[in-house]
Amino acid sequence: DADVTQTPRNRITKTGKRIMLECSQTKGHDRMYWYRQDPGLGLRLIYYSFDVKDINKGEISDGYSVSRQAQAKFSLSLESAIPNQTALYFCATSDTGTSGKSYNEQFFGPGTRLTVL
């Protein structure tokens, strides 16, 4: 069974629609992240969360919001989707580490391919 799962895997929507991407993990990690991947641009961080009560913006958070419903669940919402949000979205997790020192090795889900028409 996958440790980090994302639903849906593929989604086509129209401009102006609200859409939610969901991420669940069974790794027991405290940190969770949302990235988007665009060809030639690598991965860019949208939001990250260190625990249920801690949510932080990444480098490209405009137009997105998140919710950390539980330690294992982290959702990404597009309130009003626009075509330039067409991308591959990844959820990732990492562990703070037992000594408080984290190498920040991240574990990725399979991705959600979102197309906004």
Next chain:
Amino acid sequence: AQSVTQLGSHVSVSEGALVLLRCNYSSSVPPYLFWYVQYPNQGLQLLLKYTSAATLVKGINGFEAEFKKSETSFHLTKPSAHMSDAAEYFCAVSGGSNYKLTFGKGTLLTVNP
């Protein structure tokens, strides 16, 4: 501040040839360095990581990378390419306990028969 530069967005090799994917980093603190691989229609999978122990790091599928502080490099190599190595490879840097993992833009590896 930290950044990663991957030289060459596309590398093409013949099956059996040496694979060399280049990564240079910038970090204001001692870095942790990672190579991830992304196969078509899949997520990112960790190939190997440098966490300040041995400078030559061995990973999965026969890949290895060497941390060279003087050159601020962490190049990925494999002695003999296999068709199954065709994928996109990402180098990433993390600055110690810093939360942030900064990725390069990726290098697409093509393996020709």
